[in-house]
Amino acid sequence: xxxxxxxxxxxxxxxxxxxxxxxxxxxxxxxxxxxxxxxxxxxxxxxxxxxxxxxxxxxxxxxxxxxxxxxxxxxxxxxxxxxxxxxxxxxxxxxxxxxxxxxxxxxxxxxxxxxxxxxxxxxxxxxxxxxxxxxxxxxxxxxxxxxxxxxxxxxxxxxxxxxxxxxxxxxxxxxxxxxxxxxxxxxxxxxxxxxxxxxxxxxxxxxxxxxxxxxxxxxxxxxxxxxxxxxxxxxxxxxxxxxxxxxxxxxxxxxxxxxxxxxxxxxxxxxxxxxxxxxxxxxxxxxxxxxxxxxxxxxxxxxxxxxxxxxxxxxx
Numbered sequence: 538x539x540x541x542x543x544x545x546x547x548x549x550x551x552x553x554x555x556x557x558x559x560x561x562x563x564x565x566x567x568x569x570x571x572x573x574x575x576x577x578x579x580x581x582x583x584x585x586x587x588x589x590x591x592x593x594x595x596x597x598x599x600x601x602x603x604x605x606x607x608x609x610x611x612x613x614x615x616x617x618x619x620x621x622x623x624x625x626x627x628x629x630x631x632x633x634x635x636x637x638x639x640x641x642x643x644x645x646x647x648x649x650x651x652x653x654x655x656x657x658x659x660x661x662x663x664x665x666x667x668x669x670x671x672x673x674x675x676x677x678x679x680x681x682x683x684x685x686x687x688x689x690x691x692x693x694x695x696x697x698x699x700x701x702x703x704x705x706x707x708x709x710x711x712x713x714x715x716x717x718x719x720x721x722x723x724x725x726x727x728x729x730x731x732x733x734x735x736x737x738x739x740x741x742x743x744x745x746x747x748x749x750x751x752x753x754x755x756x757x758x759x760x761x762x763x764x765x766x767x768x769x770x771x772x773x774x775x776x777x778x779x780x781x782x783x784x785x786x787x788x789x790x791x792x793x794x795x796x797x798x799x800x801x802x803x804x805x806x807x808x809x810x811x812x813x814x815x816x817x818x819x820x821x822x823x824x825x826x827x828x829x830x831x832x833x834x835x836x837x838x839x840x841x842x843x844x845x846x847x848x849x850x851x852x853x
Contacts, residue, residue, distance in 0.1 A: 558589065588605060589719065590719040599637040602636045603635075604644070608631070608632040613761075630679065631649075632648065634647050646695075646712065647707070651692070654726065656691065657691045658744060661673065668740060674710050676688065680706060680709060687713055689723060696712045741774045744771070745771040745789075752761065755845045756813070758809045760807070763804075773786065782848045784844050788840070789840070790842045798819070812824045813826075830847060831851060
């Protein structure tokens with residue numbers, strides 16, 4: 538999703554595209570956070586359930602190096618150089634990390650266990666960039682000489698290649714195949730079925746569980762503007778329609794119609810100051826932003842649909 542918010546100086550979140558060098562994993566912050574981030578666990582402690590997913594020592598000629606590292610909750614702030622909030626918003630449980638070496642090259646496996654498949658898929662879609670898949674690997678993924686990134690069930694995985702050698706890509710895929718074989722079968726992420734496929738721009742789908750995931754798509758206002766509460770999941774994608782032109786469609790389904798109406802009313806009452814209300818009613822809203830683009834919101838039962846970045850006024 539390449540669209541940004543409407544505030545003139547709004548800033549989005551960096552992505553960790555597999556076709557680019559991985560983001561640095563900074564250790565900035567207080568000494569306490571740094572110490573938490575360096576937490577080392579030995580096999581047999583609380584994270585043992587995920588260590589069984591990792592390739593064993595000597596796998597394909599790759600020897601484990603260093604200690605197994607496990608990061609929980611606040612520890613993640615010390616490991617990810619920005620962006621930990623997005624993981625928490627989707628639902629983060631634990632990160633297990635193990636390094637491997639072979640012939641002077643080093644792989645790092647970062648195994649993120651999220652709360653559910655929606656959370657893992659949401660993080661993957663936000664961070665994968667333009668996908669460059671390899672037919673030899675079945676999971677949804679993107680791979681380059683820098684890293685393999687994939688998602689299966691509630692796991693989001695990055696296997697980084699510090700040597701950045703193209704000839705090591707087959708080994709990255711072997712690591713991915715081993716890891717995925719140890720995971721539960723993938724489950725369908727239901728919110729993805731809310732949007733039509735026709736005219737949808739490939740690679741633009743995003744999942745949303747709160748303000749951090751919404752902000753790069755559109756700035757409606759501050760806070761949880763869609764009232765998702767980290768529990769409900771909205772979905773968005775870009776479209777190119779012969780009649781409407783380019784726009785973004787966002788859909789969310791609430792527990793019942795009153796909850797959906799409450800969400801629409803919350804949007805109306807808390808709109809960003811750069812947005813102007815053109816028209817509104819009990820079940821609809823039309824807005825205009827500082828770039829003279831339009832947006833609409835409409836209710837159908839318990840479903841709320843937003844069409845954003847419209848080039849023309851609705852009905853024109």
